[in-house]
Amino acid sequence: MNKTVKSILLGSLSLSMLAGCNSDDSSSQDSTDPAPQPPEVVAEEVVIYGPETTRDFHMRVTNRNNFTFDIPEDLALQAGNMTTQPVLTVDPTNGEQALYGNPVNIKIAGNNKGSVMMTSTTGHIIDLSESTVDGTLQFDLKVNSKPAKGSRVFLTMSHENLSVVNPLPPIPSPTGISEQTIDITGAFNAFSGGEKQTVRVPLACFNTEEHEFDFSQTIMPFGLHSENNLDIDLSNIRFVPNSTGHRYELQCEQSDNVRTLSSESAHNMFTRSNNADIDDGFTGWARKYKTWNGGGTTKIRTEVVNKDNNNTRHLLVTFIESQPAGRGGLLLDPNNSHMDWSEFVENGVLRFQLRVDDYALHPTRQLQVSFETEGHNSNKIQLDENCSDGGWGWVEVPVKELITRADGTVDTTIIQNVKNALHLAPADIRGQDTLQGIAYRLINVTLQPAPGNEITEGYCQRN
Incomplete structure (x- = not known):
């Protein structure tokens, strides 16, 4: 061989080696010599x-x-x-x-x-x-x-x-x-x-x-x-x-609860259902929704709106109490199942309809988009200033930008184990700024293999 x-x-x-030499008391129970x-x-x-x-x-x-x-x-x-x-x-x-x-x-x-x-x-x-x-x-x-x-x-x-x-x-x-x-x-x-x-x-x-x-x-x-x-x-x-x-580093294999999404078509994440008795009338992979808060006391109210001038059932998120430098936002949760989005990295987009009723006193008047898996978050993408202010608009965020770090490294671990499909939150604040009074509406979240025709530039385009 x-x-x-x-x-x-x-x-x-x-x-x-053993410290010291072999003296008579080296075998004593009180010996502190290190083991070989x-x-x-x-x-x-x-x-x-x-x-x-x-x-x-x-x-x-x-x-x-x-x-x-x-x-x-x-x-x-x-x-x-x-x-x-x-x-x-x-x-x-x-x-x-x-x-x-x-x-x-x-x-x-x-x-x-x-x-x-x-x-x-x-x-x-x-x-x-x-x-x-x-x-x-x-x-x-x-x-x-x-x-x-x-x-x-x-x-x-x-x-x-x-x-x-x-x-x-x-x-x-x-x-x-x-x-x-x-x-x-x-x-x-x-x-x-x-x-x-x-x-x-x-x-x-x-x-x-x-x-x-x-x-x-x-x-x-x-x-x-x-x-x-x-x-x-x-x-x-x-x-x-x-x-x-x-x-x-790459994972050895996918767990049993991970489903790979094909980029041959769009995939519905969160949209209106015809059955209002199921999941508050929403359907899709991530139809469960929840809010989080941190960095100070923040209270967020979510409401299901059956229709407005857009005639579409949607979700309304309102920050009703926020202390200085408080943070918080909305998460769309797939209810313990994970998705592999790797086929969507090259040209795919995370697409949704957004309406902001009130940016309140937010210093930059911006929302940010990301997604999450166990223990890790994607990049936070800042939407345009005043995006969808006062009216419904489409937002599209390239999947590649969500997982490509500043040094060009692509995070394959997170894209192959997506848990929370969308994290939509006001951009981070500091000092004495608060999120008090911010309100935005969301519906029709999809993962698409290519951008839609409505979007011409940036991350926000008003209807």
Whole structure:
């Protein structure tokens, strides 16, 4: 068994020794000497593909005909429906050339499958077990085009012990005995059209109740398989020990109460029902409503209005008591079920009808929109000043802006576990300002795959 990178993974060893020497009273019950500690193994990051790669693994692609090709040193390859090329622009007339280990663009075309993988260069197994202690698989990814509708993308590892004569594992099979596969389609949908960012996958995700992945027998530490067309930039694939718990690391799998919404049509979140005896006459995924308050005493009243000059049953929210710097707002609750909105990130919008009866003395005369999941909130998007003041108007907030942080990072965790579909509240206040007297009305909340025709600019358009 050839463990070629074992020396890379082991750092310095340290041993905590007993304090003092072996005196007659060292075994006394009153002894305060520390107990012997086991040797500390310092695991280092292992570069699978990148500028500092050790070449223990090599990048290959497999096309729709299941033919496998090595990625050449200049990163340029045409192999059936698979194409690779360097991401960085080079000028061969000045002696510049693409270097293996640099970012590579990978295209899968022909409305068919394709894979990219890192496999053992020699075909021998490699011991990566030291780097897996609370570790993550990390890679830099830019998704240039959204996966085809209904198509899935899988992340795969293999510890199959194959011969040098045939060093390539079957790529990839979700049911393979020696492979572990994670469906990361939602993350790819969420990343589509965005900037490059680091994907973090806990290595524990590759262990299941039925099968524990043996990282000491690794032959393919990274495999990415798409069932259909895909266009990505890929770089810096590595194992990073002691790195779990990051805010944006991917979840291993969706819980049973998460439903993935297809972007082929709009989805009703909260609208008028024809049956006034059910949920106050509202229907939709998040038809339950509730209010919250914080940062000072705030009281909010909600009323169901059967009709007004818009002739539509809706919800009226009024701040009837608010202390300085108080906060509060309206939440639309799906009643303990969660939704995956990842297919709506590229072009989708959260859309609703809004009427503000009174901005009262709010200093900026703005409302803000967000959504929530367990323990985390999306970005707060400020609506236009005086949005829908005194009359009904449409509001549309791009889903991408709700989950894209200031540094360009896309929060895939929250978009795949949406709990409160809409949080509508006055913009935050400070000092002696209050929310006293603010009143707004809401109806017809939908999640749409594209903006509506009524909206021309901003987050608010009056009828």
